[in-house]
Amino acid sequence: MFEHVVVGQYLPGHSFLHRMDARAKLVTVFLFVCTVFMVDSWFAYGTLGSTAAAAFIISGVSLRYMRKGMFPVFLLVLFTFLLHALFTREGEAWISVWGFTLYSGGVEEGLFIALRLLMLVFITSLLTLTTSPIDLTDALEQLFRPFQRFGVPARDIAMMMSIAIRFIPTLLQETEKIVKAQMSRGASFHHGSLKKRAQAFTALLVPLFMRAFKRAEDLALAMEARGYNSGAGRTKLRQLVWGWRDTTACLFTAALGVFLIVFGK
Known part of the structure; x- marks a missing residue:
């Protein structure tokens, strides 16, 4: 029942995403998520969906594995779409079925919310599938380290x-x-x-x-x-190394986000 759930799983590999620095992957996912929440046009969602599909292709993850793992998410996405489509009364009335009336605004809003949820789960699943738990822990610690001066236990x-x-x-x-x-x-x-x-x-x-x-x-x-x-003085067996692919991925995601926010309306 749950053997194919992808959230929290890690698949070892040697793809482009596997070789990226875990800090860069966290930054790119954060920028991608921010972009998803700040855009609201079909062009922007289509571009983000194409970007997520390209990231999946270069990740080396099996399509069959991802499809089985995302099946419970598809059910949640479908339920979310139906909830908005049936109970949002905006726009032009399309059809009435069993006492429920579908409105154009409700269907559009349901599609937007469903696509947003699907892309968020998909891109975060790619993060955990291509990043080992140890590297993810080290990356989170280093990203939170600047906040230690404010008393945050990174x-x-x-x-x-x-x-x-x-x-x-x-x-x-x-x-x-x-x-x-x-x-x-x-x-x-x-x-x-x-x-x-x-x-x-x-x-x-x-x-x-x-x-x-x-x-x-x-x-x-x-x-x-x-x-x-958790005190100071701990050493790391494996050191995270930032490379050209990490800089490229961060710059591309940031540029794509700015472009879609400014021009993708």
Whole structure:
């Protein structure tokens, strides 16, 4: 059920994106996300979608793997589109079905929101698929380092964010195990009354939270046993190196964002 989820996964490789500095990838994703939220035209979204597709091609990630991993996201995107299309009453009325009236403004807004959500999840998934958790942690720490003078614990924030991303697939696997165990005992998550399905989900959430807390405790004990501390003086086995491809990617993303914000209306 959850074995193909792409969020939080890392696929080793030697593509252009794999060889990029993790800091550059974070910066480019940040610029891409800002551009997505600041534009609202079909031309801009088409250009951003083409850019995301080009990034996927040079990433070396299998299309089949990405398609299976994005399937749950497609369902969420479809639900988002239907929600806006059916309940937004703007523009010209098109058609009435089962008491719902589709308006041109609602359909357009639904498409905009759906495409925005799809591109955000897609580009962030490429980030985690092509960046190892260790490099991602080091990159976050270095990017947050200037804020340490204001009392921001850069190392702790980077470690927490990296652990959270890393444990998304693990928690999904735990969820699948609990679902199968509960279904083997007669629980039904798709049939029966609303009350029975709510009780079934309660039987899912309680052991899931218990396992999550147990994993967090085990991880904390393991880090303490290995002498981990977030203080100064720590050294890195692997140093991040900024290269020409990193500068090119950042400049291209920034220039594309400025162009679309100014001229893509």
